[in-house]
Amino acid sequence: MTLPRKDLFDLPPGVIYLDGNSLGPLPRHVPDRVEQVLRQEWGQDLIRAWNTRGWMDQPARLGDRIGRLIGAPAGSVMVGDTLSIKVFQALSAALALCPGRRVILSDTGNFPTDLYMAEGLIALKDAGYELRLVAPEAVADTIDDTIAAVLLTEVDYRTGRRHDTAAITARARAVGAPMIWDLAHSAGAIEVDLTDIACEFAVGCTYKYLNGGPGAPAFIYIRPDLADHASPALSGWLGHDAPFAFAPDYRPAPGIARMRVGTPPVVQMAALEAALEVWDGIDMAEIRAASVALCERFIARIEATCPGLRLISPREAAQRGSQVSFAFEHGYAAMQALIARGVIGDFRAPDVMRFGFTPLYLDAADVDAAADILAGILDSRAWDRPEFRRANPVT
Numbered sequence: 001m002t003l004p005r006k007d008l009f010d011l012p013p014g015v016i017y018l019d020g021n022s023l024g025p026l027p028r029h030v031p032d033r034v035e036q037v038l039r040q041e042w043g044q045d046l047i048r049a050w051n052t053r054g055w056m057d058q059p060a061r062l063g064d065r066i067g068r069l070i071g072a073p074a075g076s077v078m079v080g081d082t083l084s085i086k087v088f089q090a091l092s093a094a095l096a097l098c099p100g101r102r103v104i105l106s107d108t109g110n111f112p113t114d115l116y117m118a119e120g121l122i123a124l125k126d127a128g129y130e131l132r133l134v135a136p137e138a139v140a141d142t143i144d145d146t147i148a149a150v151l152l153t154e155v156d157y158r159t160g161r162r163h164d165t166a167a168i169t170a171r172a173r174a175v176g177a178p179m180i181w182d183l184a185h186s187a188g189a190i191e192v193d194l195t196d197i198a199c200e201f202a203v204g205c206t207y208k209y210l211n212g213g214p215g216a217p218a219f220i221y222i223r224p225d226l227a228d229h230a231s232p233a234l235s236g237w238l239g240h241d242a243p244f245a246f247a248p249d250y251r252p253a254p255g256i257a258r259m260r261v262g263t264p265p266v267v268q269m270a271a272l273e274a275a276l277e278v279w280d281g282i283d284m285a286e287i288r289a290a291s292v293a294l295c296e297r298f299i300a301r302i303e304a305t306c307p308g309l310r311l312i313s314p315r316e317a318a319q320r321g322s323q324v325s326f327a328f329e330h331g332y333a334a335m336q337a338l339i340a341r342g343v344i345g346d347f348r349a350p351d352v353m354r355f356g357f358t359p360l361y362l363d364a365a366d367v368d369a370a371a372d373i374l375a376g377i378l379d380s381r382a383w384d385r386p387e388f389r390r391a392n393p394v395t
Contacts, residue, residue: 003290003359008278009211016366016373018345021185021323021356024211024275033274037267049266058269059260063219065276066210069284070183070202071193072221078256079272080264083184083205083218085234087117087151089259090201090220092233094149094178095121095129097200097226101148101177102129107136109156114182118151136161140171147177154192155185155321158348160313162190162321169197184208187219189291189322189358191284194221209322209358210279212272220259227255236261278360290359291322294367298324298355301371306378312352323356332395336388337377343370347395 010028011017017025041049050056063077070077091104104118115131122129134142136156143150150172155162165181172179179199186192188209194202202221206212222230232252237243238260241251252258296317302309309326328334328351335347345355357367377383 003286004361004363005278006361006363009361011361014342016343016370017361018343018355018357018370020211020358020361021189021208021321021354022346023214024188024208024358025361026213027211027275027278029277030213030271030274034267034271037270042266055264055266058266058273059217059264060257062217062269062273062276063256065273065279066187066204066206066219067221069192069210069279069282070187070204070221071191071195072202073195073224076194076224076227076256077219077221078259079206079219079269080217081261083182083203084113084117085261086203086218086220086259087114087180087182088121089233089261090180090203090222091118091121091149091151093222093230094151094180094201095125096231097178098148098176101146102127103146104129104131104149104151105139105142105147105177106131106133106151107139108133109136109158109161110151110153111157111182111184114151114153136163139163140168143168143171143175143177145175145177147172147175149178149180151180151182153182153184155190155323157185158312158352158354159325160185160320160323160354162314162319165192165199166197169199173198185321185323188279189287191288194223198223200226206272206275210272211275213268213275215265216268216272216275217265220256222256222259224255227258230258232258234261238262238264287359288322291357292317294357294359294362294364295320295322295324297364298357298367298371301368302326302374305371305375308378309353322358323354325352325354327351328353330383332391333385333388334374334377334383336392337383337385338374340388341373341377343373349395 010026041053059079062079067077169179180201183204187204207216235250239258314320331351331353
């Protein structure tokens with residue numbers, strides 16, 4: 001395998017894209033595939049395309065393709081709906097496995113939507129559940145036999161800090177607490193082996209490192225030995241054992257299929273399916289090694305040339321994902337100035353400048369150029385202009 005594979009992506013000329021950790025770029029062949037779905041499949045086959053074009057099988061078919069990248073066996077991953085919905089499903093199913101416990105454990109660095117979904121589920125159940133948040137480094141020591149479920153994101157969205165999935169899952173298993181991993185910043189970025197760590201559930205999105213496009217559907221994994229027993233909570237008609245029997249009572253489908261909810265978004269799934277072709281022949285260990293090299297190079301250059309920035313990502317490569325974050329008092333304005341000069345990263349409140357490194361389309365020359373441009377912006381205070389301080393709705 002040769003990295004990068006820039007020819008597979010339709011990146012704008014003159015742009016260095018360091019935001020694949022938020023939205024992956026467009027794989028070059030995706031528009032043709034989407035047009036085929038629109039004009040030929042939908043346009044010509046009409047409703048027949050559910051059968052003639054395999055639309056109904058998309059969620060499971062894509063699940064198996066993603067499963068290869070996260071160490072999940074065939075038939076254990078299902079694609080569809082949003083990540084928030086998949087978090088809700090996984091957490092609800094996890095709580096059903098421990099009916100006598102009332103504490104959901106997460107950490108203060110978890111992505112807010114995961115915590116919001118937990119809060120909503122707690123309110124809905126109205127059964128005395130508690131969401132307990134601890135510092136990320138305190139999670140393992142907090143897991144005991146009072147915990148009903150552990151809900152964590154492997155890679156912290158702000159800092160890139162990485163949890164030890166194997167050790168934490170083993171600790172949860174030792175006390176009988178179901179483990180849910182959110183792989184939103186892991187899938188397609190770092191090596192993941194769900195079979196090896198043996199967690200009960202995992203969820204993730206596909207619009208970041210998997211390049212599925214804005215609004216691309218999420219995925220959910222259930223450990224195979226639990227799949228026929230997990231409670232789907234959101235009992236949508238396509239999670240029914242026989243959806244086209246239109247029975248008035250709900251009977252969950254066997255296995256992971258019970259985690260289907262509504263009608264699959266065919267056009268978006270077609271875009272994702274085409275996007276996943278860029279991963280054909282990819283070895284995640286090689287991706288990870290290349291990512292670490294790019295991150296290390298960027299950190300070294302920024303610390304040598306941008307003394308006003310403070311590294312908040314872990315310095316040890318093994319302890320972080322595929323992003324690097326720096327704190328800067330004027331980080332928002334500096335990021336807008338950087339974007340204006342063709343280097344796209346993003347910002348997270350209150351002062352975090354985030355940079356994602358994806359070896360599929362980035363190389364050492366990109367890293368060096370991005371660091372030099374940022375240094376020039378800081379040296380000249382080019383960020384100190386009204387247009388760069390003006391807040392956009394999406395940061």
